[in-house]
Amino acid sequence: MSDNTPHGNVVLVHGGFVDGSGWQGVYDALKADGYNVAIVQNPTLSLEGDVAATRQVIDGMPGPVTLVGHSYGGVVITEAGNHPNVASLVYIAAFAPDKDESVNTLISDPPPGAPVPPILPPNQGYLFLDRDKFAESFAGDLPRAQAEFMADSQVPWGVDALTGAVSQPAWRAKPSWYLVATDDHMIPPPAQLAMSERIGALTVEVAASHSVYVSQPDAVADLIRQAARG
Numbered sequence: 001m002s003d004n005t006p007h008g009n010v011v012l013v014h015g016g017f018v019d020g021s022g023w024q025g026v027y028d029a030l031k032a033d034g035y036n037v038a039i040v041q042n043p044t045l046s047l048e049g050d051v052a053a054t055r056q057v058i059d060g061m062p063g064p065v066t067l068v069g070h071s072y073g074g075v076v077i078t079e080a081g082n083h084p085n086v087a088s089l090v091y092i093a094a095f096a097p098d099k100d101e102s103v104n105t106l107i108s109d110p111p112p113g114a115p116v117p118p119i120l121p122p123n124q125g126y127l128f129l130d131r132d133k134f135a136e137s138f139a140g141d142l143p144r145a146q147a148e149f150m151a152d153s154q155v156p157w158g159v160d161a162l163t164g165a166v167s168q169p170a171w172r173a174k175p176s177w178y179l180v181a182t183d184d185h186m187i188p189p190p191a192q193l194a195m196s197e198r199i200g201a202l203t204v205e206v207a208a209s210h211s212v213y214v215s216q217p218d219a220v221a222d223l224i225r226q227a228a229r230g
Contacts, residue, residue, distance in 0.1 A: 007034045008228040009061040013054055013080075015071025015094070016044050016103075016157035017129055017138070018150060022070075025217025030224060036061065042076060044157050047102070047164020054080035061085065066228040069094050070213050071187065072103055072161065081170025088227040089174055092213050092220055093181040096195040102165040106191075115185040126156035137185045140209040150211075171199040177227040178203045179212065179220060186210040202226070 010030055012023045020039040030037050040057045042050035054076055058065050064087040069077035074094025081089050095106050110116060118133035129138060134151030142150075178196035182189050182205050189205075196203040206212055206219045213220050 009036045009063055009065045010038075010224055010228065011054065011057050011061065011065050011067050012037065012039045013042060013050075013067070013069040013073035013076050014040070015069070015073045016127070016161065017154045019153075019155050022150075022211070022214045026213055026220050026224070029217055029221035033221075033225065035225075035228065040076075042073070044072065044155055044161050046158055046160040047075060047079065047166075050076045050161065050164075051080045055083055058083045058085055066090060066224060068092060068224055068227075071095065071210065072157070075103060075164065075166060078166050078169050078171060081174060082168055086170065086174060088230065089171055089176040090224050090227045091176065091178040091196065091199075091201065092223075093179060093184050093187060093192060093208075093210055095187065096171065096176075096178070096199045096201070097166045098169055098198070099167065100165050103162045105165070106195075111188065111190065114188040114191075117186045122159050125159050127159060127162065128154050128156065138209070139211040139214070140183065140185060141215045142209070142211055146214075147211075169199075171201070175227070175230070176201040177223050179223050180205045181208045181210060181212040183207055184210045184212075 020041045040054045042053045067077045067086045068090040070092040074091045118130040131151045135147035139147035178201035180192040
């Protein structure tokens with residue numbers, strides 16, 4: 001693209017255990033293409049709080065928004081996507097709940113043989129991943145040092161965020177896109193496919209870990225561009 005006029009507005013929502021800085025590669029790719037991009041630093045204490053934080057960022061954008069969520073961020077965008085300025089939804093290896101569903105209900109019955117995320121028992125109302133197993137489960141395709149940094153800089157994930165249920169799924173009214181990470185050890189790829197089919201998303205598959213938004217930012221940005229163009 002030779003001109004520098006914005007080609008749309010994108011809002012990026014991170015998931016549990018991490019913060020918004022993991023989006024930098026995707027941010028850089030979209031900014032270079034002329035998109036106006038904002039990143040939500042959702043506190044991940046409660047779904048209600050994260051939806052409010054996301055709506056606040058959408059309010060600050062100058063027009064229609066493509067709303068993107070990774071992992072638990074998919075629950076957030078499913079609710080926050082009802083904002084009138086949201087034109088389309090993009091799920092990146094994300095939960096895509098229906099009405100009255102939460103992360104908890106979506107992970108309550110894992111299929112036999114599916115990898116079980118190494119979530120430690122709640123500590124004072126917060127969840128963490130086992131640091132020693134973080135790389136293998138969350139970031140298998142990142143350099144070891146980077147995965148270790150993510151493990152050691154985990155954001156506490158509130159139990160209330162896990163149990164927060166969607167009241168009105170935005171994908172029922174708005175078009176959606178979904179990126180399946182085929183080597184994901186946090187959300188089983190068959191579960192991702194089933195959710196993407198259920199919401200009628202235009203779906204792509206990328207050979208990547210749960211950290212696909214970090215390891216393959218160009219593939220993620222490509223899908224966001226598709227959604228932004230409608």
